[in-house]
Amino acid sequence: MANKIDILGSAAAIAKGMGVTFKEMLSPTVTEYYPDEPAKFEERFRGVHVLQRDLNGMEKCVACFLCAAACPANCIYIEAAENTEQVRISGGERYAKVYNIDYNRCIFCGYCVEACPTDAITHGHGFEAASYNTSTLIKRKEDMLAPIPPGAHPPVVTPASPAAH
Amino acid sequence: MADLVKLTIDGREVQAAPGTLVIDAAKTVGIEIPAFCYYEGLSLAAACRMCLVEVEKMPKMMTACTLPVAEGMVVRTETPQVKAARKGTLEFLLTNHPLDCPVCDKGGECELQDMVFRYGAGESRYNETKIHVPEKQYSPVVFFDAPRCILCFRCIRTCNEGMGVGALGVINRGAVSEIAPSSGDHLECDECGACIDICPVGALTSGTYRYQTRPWEMTHVATICTHCADGCKTTLGTRNDRIIRGNNRDRSGINGEFLCIKGRYAFDFYDAGERLQAPLARVNGKLEEVSWSEALLLVAKRFNQVLADGGSFGVIGSNHTSNEENYYLQKFAREVLRTSHIDHHRTGDVVALVDALSGQTGKLATVADLYERKAVVVLGADLSLEHPLLSNQIRANWRHHQAHVYAVSAGTVREDKYAVASVRVGNAAETSDPSRFAHPQGKASAAEYLAALEQLRDKLKAEPELVMLFDDSFKGGDVRKLVEFGESLGIPVKYIGLVDYSNSRGAIDMGLTPELLPGYKASGQPGLHLEEMLAAELSALWVVGANPFQSGAARKAGFLVVQDMFLTETAALADVVLPAASAYEKNGTVTNVTGEVQKLKHAINTMGAKPDLEIMGFIAREMGVAGSLGPWIPDAVFDEIRKNVRGYEVPAPVIATGGAAQTAPVNGRVPVELRPDLVHSDHNGLFASGTLGRYSKVLHTVLESRLSR
Numbered sequence: 001m002a003n004k005i006d007i008l009g010s011a012a013a014i015a016k017g018m019g020v021t022f023k024e025m026l027s028p029t030v031t032e033y034y035p036d037e038p039a040k041f042e043e044r045f046r047g048v049h050v051l052q053r054d055l056n057g058m059e060k061c062v063a064c065f066l067c068a069a070a071c072p073a074n075c076i077y078i079e080a081a082e083n084t085e086q087v088r089i090s091g092g093e094r095y096a097k098v099y100n101i102d103y104n105r106c107i108f109c110g111y112c113v114e115a116c117p118t119d120a121i122t123h124g125h126g127f128e129a130a131s132y133n134t135s136t137l138i139k140r141k142e143d144m145l146a147p148i149p150p151g152a153h154p155p156v157v158t159p160a161s162p163a164a165h
Numbered sequence: 166m167a168d169l170v171k172l173t174i175d176g177r178e179v180q181a182a183p184g185t186l187v188i189d190a191a192k193t194v195g196i197e198i199p200a201f202c203y204y205e206g207l208s209l210a211a212a213c214r215m216c217l218v219e220v221e222k223m224p225k226m227m228t229a230c231t232l233p234v235a236e237g238m239v240v241r242t243e244t245p246q247v248k249a250a251r252k253g254t255l256e257f258l259l260t261n262h263p264l265d266c267p268v269c270d271k272g273g274e275c276e277l278q279d280m281v282f283r284y285g286a287g288e289s290r291y292n293e294t295k296i297h298v299p300e301k302q303y304s305p306v307v308f309f310d311a312p313r314c315i316l317c318f319r320c321i322r323t324c325n326e327g328m329g330v331g332a333l334g335v336i337n338r339g340a341v342s343e344i345a346p347s348s349g350d351h352l353e354c355d356e357c358g359a360c361i362d363i364c365p366v367g368a369l370t371s372g373t374y375r376y377q378t379r380p381w382e383m384t385h386v387a388t389i390c391t392h393c394a395d396g397c398k399t400t401l402g403t404r405n406d407r408i409i410r411g412n413n414r415d416r417s418g419i420n421g422e423f424l425c426i427k428g429r430y431a432f433d434f435y436d437a438g439e440r441l442q443a444p445l446a447r448v449n450g451k452l453e454e455v456s457w458s459e460a461l462l463l464v465a466k467r468f469n470q471v472l473a474d475g476g477s478f479g480v481i482g483s484n485h486t487s488n489e490e491n492y493y494l495q496k497f498a499r500e501v502l503r504t505s506h507i508d509h510h511r512t513g514d515v516v517a518l519v520d521a522l523s524g525q526t527g528k529l530a531t532v533a534d535l536y537e538r539k540a541v542v543v544l545g546a547d548l549s550l551e552h553p554l555l556s557n558q559i560r561a562n563w564r565h566h567q568a569h570v571y572a573v574s575a576g577t578v579r580e581d582k583y584a585v586a587s588v589r590v591g592n593a594a595e596t597s598d599p600s601r602f603a604h605p606q607g608k609a610s611a612a613e614y615l616a617a618l619e620q621l622r623d624k625l626k627a628e629p630e631l632v633m634l635f636d637d638s639f640k641g642g643d644v645r646k647l648v649e650f651g652e653s654l655g656i657p658v659k660y661i662g663l664v665d666y667s668n669s670r671g672a673i674d675m676g677l678t679p680e681l682l683p684g685y686k687a688s689g690q691p692g693l694h695l696e697e698m699l700a701a702e703l704s705a706l707w708v709v710g711a712n713p714f715q716s717g718a719a720r721k722a723g724f725l726v727v728q729d730m731f732l733t734e735t736a737a738l739a740d741v742v743l744p745a746a747s748a749y750e751k752n753g754t755v756t757n758v759t760g761e762v763q764k765l766k767h768a769i770n771t772m773g774a775k776p777d778l779e780i781m782g783f784i785a786r787e788m789g790v791a792g793s794l795g796p797w798i799p800d801a802v803f804d805e806i807r808k809n810v811r812g813y814e815v816p817a818p819v820i821a822t823g824g825a826a827q828t829a830p831v832n833g834r835v836p837v838e839l840r841p842d843l844v845h846s847d848h849n850g851l852f853a854s855g856t857l858g859r860y861s862k863v864l865h866t867v868l869e870s871r872l873s874r
Contacts, residue, residue: 064267065379082376092268094376117267 041125046108048126049101051144052119054091057152059145060120061099062092067112067121075105076112088155092118099141103129172238181234188216188229191242198242199251199280201365202317203230206561207326210318213258215280217250218242226250248284255286258315261295262366269313271367274380277315298343304352305866306372306430307361311343314368320344320360327423329549329560329579330354344368351874355553355851356867358429362412362422373430373863374410378402383409386768387417387823389755391485391667391748392427392854394512395420395532395554396757396825399428401749406769408432408749419532419761419825425553426851426867427858432749434860435771439731441744442773452732452742457775457783464741465787467724468502468705476704478504479722481695482677483710483777484512484666485857487753487765489802490777491668491675492683492810493794494709497781499682501790505692506703509677510711512665512846513637513758516673517644519685520835522660530632530659531759531827536562538659540569540628542621544614544647546636546663547605549579550850552758555634555661556580569628573617576607586624588617599871603853611643618650626654636663636848641841664758665847666855667748671756674810674828680837684811687836694843698722708735709777710745712856728777733856744774751776752799754820761825762815778802 032039041047052060063080079098089095112121131137148154169180174191181190188198189205201213209231217226221239226247229240241247258277266272281287298311318335321344325331332354336345346352361369383402390399390411398418399411411429416422444460445452455463471478480498482491498507522528535541535558548556556579562568563583572580575591591609598606614635618625625631631654639647644662651658664670676683679692693701699718706722714720714735727739736742748755753765753776775783782797791797795805803820806813815826847855852868854861 062268063376064272065382066267069379069381080376080378092265094268 039127045125045127046110046113046123048103048124048129048139049112049144050122050124050126050146051099051141052122052146053148053152053154055149055152056091057148057154058088059090059095060118061096062090062118062120063094063096063099064117066115066117070111070115072109072111073105073107075102076100077102096141099144101139101144103137103139104134170234170236170238172234172236172240174240175242179234183234185234186230187218187220187227187232187234187238187240190234191229191240196242198229199284200230201276201280201315202319204319204322204363206565207319207322210322213315213317214254215251217247217254219244219247251280252285255281255284256289256291259286259289260291261312262315263295263297263312268376269367270370270375271313271364272379275367276365301350302372303346303350304354304356304372305870306356306358306426306863307352308370308372308375309344310368310370313366314344315366316342316344317365318344319363319365320369323359323363324354326564327561328355328357328359328557329582333360351870355549356426356430357424357553358412358426359423362414362424362429371410371430373433374402377409378404386766387413387415388749388766388768389418389667389757389763390424390428391755392431392857393425393552393554393849394664394666394669394758395552396667396755396759396761396763397424397428397554398763398823399424399432401432401768403768406771408435408769417823418763419757420554420557423554423557426863427854427861430863431854431858431861433862434730434857435747435749435769437731437860437862439860440771440774441730441732441736441742442771444744445732445736445739445742447740452737452739460741460743461780461783461787464726464743464784467740468784469788471704471724472502474704476723477506477701478502479506479693479698479701479703479706480504480508481698481706481708481711481713482507482509482672484510484664484669484672484855485748486668486672486710486777487748487751487755487799488668488671488675488762488806488813489753489799490709490781491672491677492806493778493781493797493802495676495683496794497785498707499688500793501785501788502707505679505688505690506698506701507677507692508679508695508698508843509672510695510713511673511678511840511844512669513662514640514644514839514841514844515662515664515670516678516681516685516835516837517639517641517839517841518648518660518662519831520839521645521648522830523832523834526830526832528659529760529827529830530661531761532558532757532825534632534659534759535559535661537566538562538568538630538632539566540571540625540631542571542573542618542625542631542633543578543580544573544618544633544635545575545608545638546634546848547574547576547578547601547607547850548634550602550605551636551848552634552663553851555758571621571625573614573621574607575609576605586621588620590614590617599874600868602850602871603868605848605850608638608848611639611646614638615643615646615650618647622650622654626656628656630656631658632661633658634661634663637844637846640844641839643841661759663846665849667757668755670758670760671754671762674756674760674812675806680840681835683806683809684813685831685833685835686811694840696843708739709781711735714738715856728780730774731856731860743780745780746771746774746776750774751778753778754799754803756828757825760812760828762813762820762828763825764820764823766823 068076077100081097200216202210216229219241397420443454572584590613703722705724712733727736785791812828
């Protein structure tokens with residue numbers, strides 16, 4: 001008697017296990033073939049920062065230093081300068097002449113994005129920041145700026161920024 | 166003193182002197198009544214309506230800033246009605262105030278921002294388009310952004326009352342009122358920047374600080390301005406070894422929040438393109454850059470050789486270097502180089518004054534005395550241009566205490582406006598030439614000034630007390646005559662002998678003269694003075710922070726070493742030039758015109774330059790004599806000064822914590838022959854500062870804009 005119950009029990013367990021197997025066999029695959037294929041991200045993934053431009057192609061950042069103030073890792077370094085008639089970089093009176101983020105220290109908490117009053121800094125989906133040389137982990141403004149949107153003509157092309165500190 | 170008035174504020178018993186304003190009485194018990202337009206020391210405006218409080222038995226809310234306390238008054242500052250009024254006021258202020266805080270220079274230290282944060286009105290009911298007015302430039306250093314202005318009129322009042330200039334006014338009425346210069350489209354003023362500093366919002370912004378950084382990003386270092394002799398404390402905002410702005414918002418120091426253009430903006434010389442950043446040595450007749458070790462070795466070897474050959478040394482010190490450096494330099498000269506040929510450019514006859522006042526105590530006035538004493542006599546100097554702080558103190562004294570001011574001068578001076586008596590002497594032409602801002606014109610002789618004083622004798626005799634200020638028109642025997650005149654009045658008289666530069670007084674105190682050792686002790690050894698050293702065939706001449714060859718004199722010395730920030734006329738003639746740090750790049754102490762000792766604090770580092778004390782120490786080390794001279798650490802040298810120099814027994818904690826302590830009077834005859842012929846003031850105006858001023862871009866820009874008009 002006991003033997004029959006054992007056999008039935010085992011069969012039920014096998015059926016249950018195989019059920020999962022067959023179900024997964026028919027459902028779409030979730031395995032990603034990174035790096036052979038590009039990685040996929042959730043919309044709100046917090047990756048390497050992107051400095052946005054407005055519709056005219058000007059930088060949105062007005063160098064208010066709020067991101068640097070909000071940063072718990074103290075990894076944002078900014079030098080501000082004034083827009084002039086000749087050199088106009090951002091929409092406001094001031095722009096970031098130097099904007100560096102030290103990815104050795106960044107913890108991708110997103111406080112900078114939250115603090116930004118002009119939506120200039122956002123998290124992109126870049127994640128391949130690893131390097132054997134830590135000095136390359138300090139990204140400059142030019143490394144993070146979004147491309148000029150098609151059709152936009154910013155008054156002056158960003159001049160080469162001084163070397164990163 | 167009249168009986169104190171008792172009143173109740175928020176249920177707390179408060180006692181205040183009659184005439185005290187409710188806003189101040191509340192402050193004494195720690196109750197804050199918010200206000201924009203109320204400013205201690207300025208006239209009342211009641212313009213902002215932020216300080217409304219409820220007072221029992223008064224039908225409407227009252228402005229606490231104009232309401233004097235009364236017996237039995239009951240004031241409430243935290244009722245729902247008061248809270249609603251504050252919120253309403255802020256909402257009105259914000260209707261046309263642009264919300265560009267992220268860009269505005271004031272963001273982070275803005276009083277409007279703080280008030281809105283604390284008292285509400287974070288959301289506005291005003292959804293219409295705001296009126297935008299483009300920004301205007303009123304002067305090279307003052308910009309005005311009209312929409313940000315909340316019309317508190319602090320700037321107008323500080324300019325008119327505080328500075329006595331009146332360059333700002335208000336145009337139009339009501340909602341379209343605007344702050345504007347009194348002279349059309351530009352400011353005709355001292356360019357002191359007080360209006361910018363006092364602005365509670367970002368309406369007035371500084372031409373040099375604009376859009377450079379944010380306030381919280383800077384490190385603030387309170388040090389002493391290195392230009393004139395008044396010794397104002399200037400708090401330098403620094404970032405990445407750059408000085409970004411100067412102000413004194415915390416009102417620390419003898420100057421309160423007062424600063425002139427030099428203290429607020431003229432720190433920029435440190436960053437001039439001409440700044441030396443490597444030692445220079447003469448190779449085949451041309452100055453070429455060498456390393457520090459080479460340069461120091463070169464100097465030490467040559468100095469040792471001259472010593473061995475029994476040659477003669479000359480040493481010329483500076484009006485700008487710290488007391489420690491001056492002390493170490495004279496010790497170096499007297500003990501190691503065994504010479505009495507040590508001097509500096511004397512800009513006022515302090516020696517004669519100290520000598521004339523011997524045997525008496527409490528005769529040297531402090532900066533605070535000018536604000537407290539009942540009467541002041543200004544002799545000679547155009548004080549508002551040459552000594553802005555002293556002038557400001559006297560003006561504040563007149564405004565707050567109705568002090569009697571007597572102006573005895575060659576030309577018109579600003580003190581005339583409120584002086585009880587102005588006496589013109591000499592033959593100076595009345596001038597409105599803008600170049601007077603760089604170099605005030607018109608001087609008369611001491612005899613003429615003394616004659617004018619005799620005319621005033623009866624008036625002065627009637628004063629309860631007096632402070633007398635005199636410039637380099639009085640030298641030697643004339644100073645003695647002046648002191649005799651003062652003492653004959655029969656009232657307590659204090660004196661200030663004006664000198665030119667940040668440590669002119671300290672240079673004399675530290676014995677940078679052939680005839681005097683530190684503390685006005687006679688050296689007893691004959692020595693050449695500055696002019697004679699230039700003309701003499703010395704084996705070696707060592708110039709520290711001075712420019713004696715500016716006159717174009719030919720170099721006679723066999724070997725010339727110069728320590729300076731720039732390649733001045735003197736440095737250009739040198740065999741070795743050692744790049745020195747400025748006063749903002751080192752620690753030490755300086756003594757101002759009234760003999761008050763204050764501490765310099767190291768604010769920034771500049772590549773390549775070293776403090777003069779360190780340079781002297783390194784030369785001593787290379788020469789192998791460092792042991793006998795002691796450590797070249799500012800604090801250690803200052804300890805030695807406090808022990809060895811008469812009058813410098815100032816309390817160390819006061820100095821260390823950034824306070825000012827007056828050196829004690831020497832109290833004894835100065836047993837030397839006075840050399841009045843060597844005293845010569847440069848009479849720098851507001852927009853000039855000797856050799857140093859040549860390297861300040863701000864001073865140039867402002868003066869040029871003035872001259873080109």
